[in-house]
Amino acid sequence: MAQTDELSFRYRAFLKAYRWRRIDPVPWSPLGKPLAAARLGLVSSAGLTLAGQDGFDSGVRGGDTSYRVIPGDATAAVLEDHHRSESFDHTGVRRDANVAFPVDRVRELADRGTIGSVAPRHLSFMGSVTAPGRLTRDTAPAAAEVFVEDQVDVALLVPV
């Protein structure tokens, strides 16, 4: 079970004073079709990239809110860990990226007919965003636009 006492003293002190952003009102878009006909896109904040893509910049104050596009046919084996946070154990992600970005698993769901199809573009973020102003103003709307363009019905979002 994840506990905040896994974290460093300094980070715990920061979290104690941190004001979490409350989503209000809570938006609600029920699925208007069977899951077996739905297209599913993934969003992961595990900071994974493809070889050749720019890494994330941990020097950005408040957090790097940019994202990388990961093609729906990419395999977990080709994803590289660029997350700089020391607040979690990277061993699992480096061994099998599916533990935080289940690209292989969702293709299997499509093969089995559980979902209709996999989105052509998944989205990869680095989640250490402490100042989410830019995220909510710019990057999240741009990310949503990618999924709207690709006619994604269901988004599964995975933190790390």
Place this chain on the structure above:
Amino acid sequence: MCNQTVSLIGAEMERRGITTVVIQLLRHIARAVRPPRALWVPYPLGYPLGAPDDPALQHRVLAAALALVEDQAAEPPVLRDFL
């Protein structure tokens, strides 16, 4: 921070008509941020789908998340435990 980040991105997608579900590792953050649909999992930070090289467990987590998407009777915000 990751827990809040994905919830804020998901909320924007939900506003655009996409049905979203987020996995959450820290329940108190999910309660504070209030993503539309959240599945809390009892795993350490870094292991949202349970374990590496364990496709069966990863599929069980995915199935539980997708069950929230299919639950037409649910009322927002939904926060369910994966057990």
